[in-house]
Amino acid sequence: MSQTLTTDPGSWIRGITIRQPWTTCILAGKDVENRPAPWSWRGWLLLHAGQATERAPLRDPLVATAIRGRALHTRAILGVARLTDCHQDPAGTTPCSRWAQPDAHHLVLADVHELALPIPWLRGQLGPWRPTEDLVDQVLLQLPHLTSEGTS
Numbered sequence: 001m002s003q004t005l006t007t008d009p010g011s012w013i014r015g016i017t018i019r020q021p022w023t024t025c026i027l028a029g030k031d032v033e034n035r036p037a038p039w040s041w042r043g044w045l046l047l048h049a050g051q052a053t054e055r056a057p058l059r060d061p062l063v064a065t066a067i068r069g070r071a072l073h074t075r076a077i078l079g080v081a082r083l084t085d086c087h088q089d090p091a092g093t094t095p096c097s098r099w100a101q102p103d104a105h106h107l108v109l110a111d112v113h114e115l116a117l118p119i120p121w122l123r124g125q126l127g128p129w130r131p132t133e134d135l136v137d138q139v140l141l142q143l144p145h146l147t148s149e150g151t152s
Contacts, residue, residue: 013080015046015131016107017124020072021063023049025099027079027114028066032097034104039086041128044146045109046139047079048124062098076118077139080146082111115142 018026018033026033026047051074057063085108089095100106119138123129140146 013044013046013131013136014041014128015048015077015124015135016083016128017048017050017126019050020053020074021057021067022054023047023078024070024072025063025066026081026109026112028070029112030066030099031109032099032106033109034099034101035086035107035126036104038088038105039083039107039128042083042085045081045083045128046077046131046135047081047112048077048121049074049118050124051075073118075120075122077115077121077135078118079112079114080139080143081109081113084108084110113143113146115139117142 016033022030022033049072053072053074058067086105087096087108088103088105089100095102096106096108119135121135
């Protein structure tokens with residue numbers, strides 16, 4: 001079942017704003033996004049690269065390898081991913097991912113799809129936000145197989 005113009009995008013997809021280089025790392029295989037608070041939302045997320053680029057992570061070998069040869073677009077929707085879980089690793093246990101930061105809530109991401117053309121988007125916020133119908137329509141032009149149930 002594909003989404004139609006009459007379907008409220010807020011019922012099946014949200015947006016997440018992430019600073020660079022982390023947005024591009026997700027497109028390259030980073031499977032968790034670290035956040036200070038838990039999220040109850042599960043489902044599709046538009047991956048929005050915010051305005052800021054953190055410089056210190058660019059010197060981290062894990063990050064440098066992930067982003068090598070990739071543009072670090074900002075203020076744009078770069079892809080989509082499915083948020084499948086949010087948890088904290090119990091103290092003293094092995095992290096759930098090499099990308100997981102201690103004491104953070106880990107948003108577990110799967111089914112990542114990169115857009116061929118970034119979609120400029122100047123708005124965003126730290127928590128999950130509701131995209132406009134127009135923005136979702138622009139994403140669906142590039143990812144027509146995307147549905148509320150998954151991809152076909």
